[in-house]
Amino acid sequence: MAxxxxxxxxxxxxxxxxxxxxxxxxxxxxxxGHDVVVVVSAxxxxxxxxxxxxxxxxxxxxxxxxxxxxSTGETVSAALLSIALQEQKASAIALTGEQAxxxxxxxxxxxxxTHINAEIIRNYLSKKTIPVITGFxxxxxxxxxxxxxxxxSDTSAVAIAAALKxxxxxxxxxVDGVYTADPRVVPDVKLLELLTYTxxxxxxxxxxxxxxxxxxxxxxxxHIQLRVLSSFHEGEGTMIVVGEKNPPPRVxxxxxxPHQLQFSFLGIPxxxxxxxxxxxxxxxxxxxxDMTMQNHLPTEDCFDCVFTTRExxxxxxxxxSRALANTLKARELKIDEGRAKVSLVGLNMAAHPEFxxxxxxxxxxxxxxxxxxxxxxxxxxxxTDVAHAAQATKLLHTAFALNxxxxxxxxxxS
Amino acid sequence: MAxxxxxxxxxxxxxxxxxxxxxxxxxxxxxxGHDVVVVVSAxxxxxxxxxxxxxxxxxxxxxxxxxxxxSTGETVSAALLSIALQEQKASAIALTGEQAxxxxxxxxxxxxxTHINAEIIRNYLSKKTIPVITGFxxxxxxxxxxxxxxxxSDTSAVAIAAALKxxxxxxxxxVDGVYTADPRVVPDVKLLELLTYTxxxxxxxxxxxxxxxxxxxxxxxxHIQLRVLSSFHEGEGTMIVVGEKNPPPRVxxxxxxPHQLQFSFLGIPxxxxxxxxxxxxxxxxxxxxDMTMQNHLPTEDCFDCVFTTRExxxxxxxxxSRALANTLKARELKIDEGRAKVSLVGLNMAAHPEFxxxxxxxxxxxxxxxxxxxxxxxxxxxxTDVAHAAQATKLLHTAFALNxxxxxxxxxxS
Numbered sequence: 001m002a003x004x005x006x007x008x009x010x011x012x013x014x015x016x017x018x019x020x021x022x023x024x025x026x027x028x029x030x031x032x033g034h035d036v037v038v039v040v041s042a043x044x045x046x047x048x049x050x051x052x053x054x055x056x057x058x059x060x061x062x063x064x065x066x067x068x069x070x071s072t073g074e075t076v077s078a079a080l081l082s083i084a085l086q087e088q089k090a091s092a093i094a095l096t097g098e099q100a101x102x103x104x105x106x107x108x109x110x111x112x113x114t115h116i117n118a119e120i121i122r123n124y125l126s127k128k129t130i131p132v133i134t135g136f137x138x139x140x141x142x143x144x145x146x147x148x149x150x151x152x153s154d155t156s157a158v159a160i161a162a163a164l165k166x167x168x169x170x171x172x173x174x175v176d177g178v179y180t181a182d183p184r185v186v187p188d189v190k191l192l193e194l195l196t197y198t199x200x201x202x203x204x205x206x207x208x209x210x211x212x213x214x215x216x217x218x219x220x221x222x223h224i225q226l227r228v229l230s231s232f233h234e235g236e237g238t239m240i241v242v243g244e245k246n247p248p249p250r251v252x253x254x255x256x257x258p259h260q261l262q263f264s265f266l267g268i269p270x271x272x273x274x275x276x277x278x279x280x281x282x283x284x285x286x287x288x289x290d291m292t293m294q295n296h297l298p299t300e301d302c303f304d305c306v307f308t309t310r311e312x313x314x315x316x317x318x319x320x321s322r323a324l325a326n327t328l329k330a331r332e333l334k335i336d337e338g339r340a341k342v343s344l345v346g347l348n349m350a351a352h353p354e355f356x357x358x359x360x361x362x363x364x365x366x367x368x369x370x371x372x373x374x375x376x377x378x379x380x381x382x383x384t385d386v387a388h389a390a391q392a393t394k395l396l397h398t399a400f401a402l403n404x405x406x407x408x409x410x411x412x413x414s
Numbered sequence: 415m416a417x418x419x420x421x422x423x424x425x426x427x428x429x430x431x432x433x434x435x436x437x438x439x440x441x442x443x444x445x446x447g448h449d450v451v452v453v454v455s456a457x458x459x460x461x462x463x464x465x466x467x468x469x470x471x472x473x474x475x476x477x478x479x480x481x482x483x484x485s486t487g488e489t490v491s492a493a494l495l496s497i498a499l500q501e502q503k504a505s506a507i508a509l510t511g512e513q514a515x516x517x518x519x520x521x522x523x524x525x526x527x528t529h530i531n532a533e534i535i536r537n538y539l540s541k542k543t544i545p546v547i548t549g550f551x552x553x554x555x556x557x558x559x560x561x562x563x564x565x566x567s568d569t570s571a572v573a574i575a576a577a578l579k580x581x582x583x584x585x586x587x588x589v590d591g592v593y594t595a596d597p598r599v600v601p602d603v604k605l606l607e608l609l610t611y612t613x614x615x616x617x618x619x620x621x622x623x624x625x626x627x628x629x630x631x632x633x634x635x636x637h638i639q640l641r642v643l644s645s646f647h648e649g650e651g652t653m654i655v656v657g658e659k660n661p662p663p664r665v666x667x668x669x670x671x672p673h674q675l676q677f678s679f680l681g682i683p684x685x686x687x688x689x690x691x692x693x694x695x696x697x698x699x700x701x702x703x704d705m706t707m708q709n710h711l712p713t714e715d716c717f718d719c720v721f722t723t724r725e726x727x728x729x730x731x732x733x734x735s736r737a738l739a740n741t742l743k744a745r746e747l748k749i750d751e752g753r754a755k756v757s758l759v760g761l762n763m764a765a766h767p768e769f770x771x772x773x774x775x776x777x778x779x780x781x782x783x784x785x786x787x788x789x790x791x792x793x794x795x796x797x798t799d800v801a802h803a804a805q806a807t808k809l810l811h812t813a814f815a816l817n818x819x820x821x822x823x824x825x826x827x828s
Contacts, residue, residue: 016470050490054497056430061497065508069493072486076464079483083468083475094479099557143513 002167003125004029007039007135007157011174012231013077014044016084022231023084025172026130030090035125037164038092038132039157040081042073047150063108067137067147071097074134074153082132092130095120097137097145102156104138104146111146113138113155116163133160154215162222169224171211172231177238178203178210180402181254185390188403192252193236196243199252202345202378206255216240243347249355251346251400254393258386259311260290260339262371263321267302267331274328278305281324287313291341291374291383302331306372308339308383339371340389343381344396350375362399368392416581417539418443421453421549421571425588426645427491428458430498436645437498439586440544444504449539451578452506452546453571454495456487461564477522481551481561485511488548488567496546506544509534511551511559516570518552518560525560527552527569530577547574568629576636583638585625586645591652592617592624594816595668599804602817606666607650610657613666616759616792620669630654657761663769665760665814668807672800673725674704674753676785677735681716681745688742692719695738701727705755705788705797716745720786722753722797753785754803757795758810764789776813782806 006026013019029036050070054061061069078094085092097104101117124131135153140146148155154171161169178200179189197220204213210228219226220242229237268274282289292307309317318335325333349355356373359382363370368391372383384392397403420440427433443450464484468475475483492508499506511518515531538545549567554560562569568585575583592614593603611634618627624642633640634656643651682688696703706721723731732749739747763769770789773796777784782805786797798806811817 016467020471053430053490053494057434057494057498058501062500065493065496065500065506068508068510069490069497072489075486075489076467076483079479080467080471082479083483084471086476086479087472092479094482096482 001033001035003035003037003164005037005039005157005161005164005166005169006172007153007170008041008081008172008231009153009174010041010044010046012172013040013081016080018231019077019080019084020087022172023081023088023090025231026081026085027088027090030128030130036130037121037125037160037166038081038130039135039153039160040074040077040132041135041153042070043077046073046076064144067108067145071134071137071145071147074136078132078134082130085130085132090130091128092132093124094132094134096134096139097156098139098143100131100133100160102133102138102159104140104148106140106142106146108144108146110149111138111140112148113159116159118163121160121164149212149214151212152214154212155218158215158219158222158224158226161224162218167225168227169219170227170229170237172229173210174230174232175210175228176230176233176235177228178208178253180252181393181397182256185256185393186254186397186403189397190403190405191235192238194239194241195252196247196347197240198243198378199345199347200240202376203253203255206343206345206379207257208255211240247347249346249348249352251344251349251355251402253345253402254396255343255345256389256393257310257341257343258389260308260341260383261311261314261317262306262308262334262336262339262383263317264332264334264336265305265321265325265328265330266334268305268328270301270303278324278328281320281327282307285320287316287320289317291372291381293372293374308341308372311337336371338386339383340386341381341383342389342392342396343379344400345379348377349380350377355380358399359396362395363392366391366395368395415447415449417449417451417578419451419453419571419575419578419580419583420586421567421584422455422495422586422645423567423588424455424458424460426586427454427495430494432645433491433494433498434501436586437495437502437504439645440495440499441502441504444542444544450544451535451539451574451580452495452544453549453567453574454488454491454546455549455567456484457491460487460490478558481522481559485548485551485559485561488550492546492548496544499544499546504544505542506546507538508546508548510548511570512553512557514545514547514574516547516552516573518554518562520554520556520560522558522560524563525552525554526562527573530573532577535574535578563626563628565626566628568626569632572629572633572636572638572640575638576632581639582641583633584641584643584651586643587624588644588646589624589642590644590647590649591642592622593667595807595811596670599670599807600668600811600817603811604817604819605649606652609652609654609666610661610761611654612657612792613759613761614654616790617667617669620757620759620793621671622669625654661761663760663762663766665758665763665769665816667759667816668810669757669759670803670807671724671755671757672803674722674755674797675725675728675731676720676722676748676750676753676797677731678746678748678750679719679735679739679742679744680748682719682742684716692738692742695734695741696721699731699734701730701734703731705786705795707786707788722755722786725751750785752800753797754800755795755797756803756806756810757793758814759793762791763794764791769794772813773810776809777806780805780809782809
């Protein structure tokens with residue numbers, strides 16, 4: 001018998017039919033002998049509906065009343081899910097953040113959970129009653145409803161799991177788990193059974209929206225066993241665990257970002273003051289700079305500098321780059337649109353040059369251009385053309401044997 | 415400077431535009447130097463939407479979770495109205511029933527307010543902050559949200575007015591106040607400036623849905639000055655006050671119920687046991703019996719009995735009447751559809767036969783049939799045909815000078 005926290009996102013409880021289906025999942029878990037605590041998001045679209053109502057009345061609504069307003073989305077879905085559970089002959093009770101003893105900082109709209117009175121929840125569990133708790137909200141020291149960051153229901157779930165020392169925190173969503181790549185790009189993707197938080201956070205940095213970042217960081221700190229799975233299809237989903245130190249190197253998945261813009265400053269005079277100016281300028285920019293590289297040319301009296309941004313920052317980046325190229329007296333500023341970043345995500349790859357070698361070899365054989373390559377412990381990213389991105393991803397997916405059951409290694413399919 | 419409780423119903427806050435308009439009314443009242451406490455219903459349609467969601471999941475949802483669910487309707491409208499008030503540069507705060515200190519009995523769905531911690535509201539008023547309080551809800555002794563009867567926001571408003579000893583409780587709605595008759599029937603109706611609770615409750619018994627009955631009874635008991643007015647048009651509305659003892663007789667308005675069904679038991683043998691059987695049968699019926707009359711015939715060996723019901727109870731009443739006619743050995747049972755009840759509502763009319771006389775005279779002159787006439791202190795009702803109901807109402811409206819400014823008397827227009 002385990003203690004399991006199950007969190008259901010907005011699409012999982014988006015309609016009464018979905019709520020009924022979800023109540024079946026919960027009741028089944030309880031019937032299997034487990035203690036279940038449920039955390040629930042607002043029905044899909046409801047939070048936006050409430051935000052739009054407030055927005056129609058005020059450009060900057062009072063944060064306190066705004067929280068009172070949008071927290072009702074979760075109150076509704078928790079009550080409905082509790083009612084649905086009772087129809088399944090399960091004992092259940094809907095609890096607001098306040099009723100569940102979830103205390104937060106005093107600030108509104110981006111409050112942080114400070115502590116949870118686990119006794120309240122434990123009392124219900126001891127009576128075999130399933131607490132259905134509103135995610136995304138808590139109560140502050142003066143008894144006012146507060147809300148966390150958008151997507152904060154994940155955080156609520158892991159915080160509750162930590163407070164209860166739960167055996168597992170299951171995040172139900174509308175995908176089956178985490179795949180080795182985007183199934184729309186690579187036909188033979190595999191569902192990953194196990195990922196480390198390091199990899200999951202890296203995927204989140206690359207744009208994966210499966211889990212809320214703050215929730216993952218909290219879960220990792222508290223050594224919570226997390227599982228991402230679908231409320232639409234049965235399955236084991238992807239388990240996320242804290243990785244060991246010095247893990248064996250591996251590739252777990254590939255992410256594509258087809259919205260990159262490349263800025264190349266060519267022939268910058270290579271004196272110290274210019275270098276300082278460049279560094280300062282790159283530190284202070286107001287848009288999100290992505291990949292960066294400096295190439296010192298053999299002549300050593302000048303160098304190149306390349307960085308990329310996402311297309312959404314194009315305007316700011318172009319203005320910045322033109323001014324900077326002037327200041328640095330660069331020979332040429334080249335701006336290339338239509339770049340794509342293909343990232344291998346895994347563990348401990350930077351220390352093993354055979355990963356980069358395999359990338360160069362795989363893409364080189366097919367004349368796929370690599371404009372830039374950067375790496376960290378958990379990822380190696382290559383910049384190529386949008387036109388080549390899907391092909392590059394498919395080739396790398398096969399080269400690193402990600403299409404094999406339980407692969408996650410440098411080896412091919414066994 | 416007065417202390418005024420302003421309550422806004424669902425249509426008054428049915429859209430963001432309406433909420434903005436209502437915030438203008440409130441802010442204007444405050445700028446006029448008054449202390450204002452606001453009580454608000456859910457946006458029109460919202461409570462039904464929530465009830466339907468619960469109904470789709472369960473035939474008999476848990477009353478506790480049901481209350482948690484439907485109370486969110488008022489939480490939303492209170493937050494939005496508070497936000498709108500802040501846009502008007504007024505200081506405002508949205509309060510749930512619990513936050514406003516409104517305590518109720520423990521039972522759900524039909525809880526009664528037990529007491530109100532007026533200090534909480536007074537504290538906000540002392541800071542010139544407008545408390546915008548959710549109607550229809552409170553908190554019970556174990557900290558759970560409870561809801562009152564449907565329409566209970568009126569009750570919330572008068573209970574708050576009583577707790578604060580407010581100078582006036584204003585019920586804003588989608589009508590301008592109480593009229594002397596239905597404006598669709600009588601073209602020259604007048605808005606009533608002043609009504610007693612006795613008259614208002616009598617109108618409610620006759621189907622007027624302006625104010626919640628329980629709220630009126632509470633307001634009368636606590637001698638609250640109530641005002642019904644429109645949030646759509648400016649105007650003074652209708653003030654409702656506790657009447658004096660032995661008031662001068664008057665007619666204030668006329669109500670029509672065009673959905674009456676007449677049951678006539680003719681020639682019932684006039685012995686004591688039959689009479690007892692009849693009385694018992696009439697006491698125990700499960701549908702709403704309306705007007706009743708017994709006519710003892712001159713022969714005195716048999717009598718007639720007549721009662722009416724509303725059409726919605728037709729089926730039950732017909733079954734009952736056929737069985738009863740058999741039991742009582744009545745010579746004949748006549749069932750007449752298409753009857754209408756026209757009721758004069760006013761004060762102290764039963765003791766003054768000149769009112770009945772004027773009715774008989776007015777309708778008799780135009781050959782309008784009167785099948786039945788019943789009277790209480792506050793009303794005289796006549797049963798006629800649906801086809802004659804509008805004409806009868808217009809004639810009586812003029813005969814009792816209700817089309818004159820400030821009339822409410824037996825006299826004609828001055």
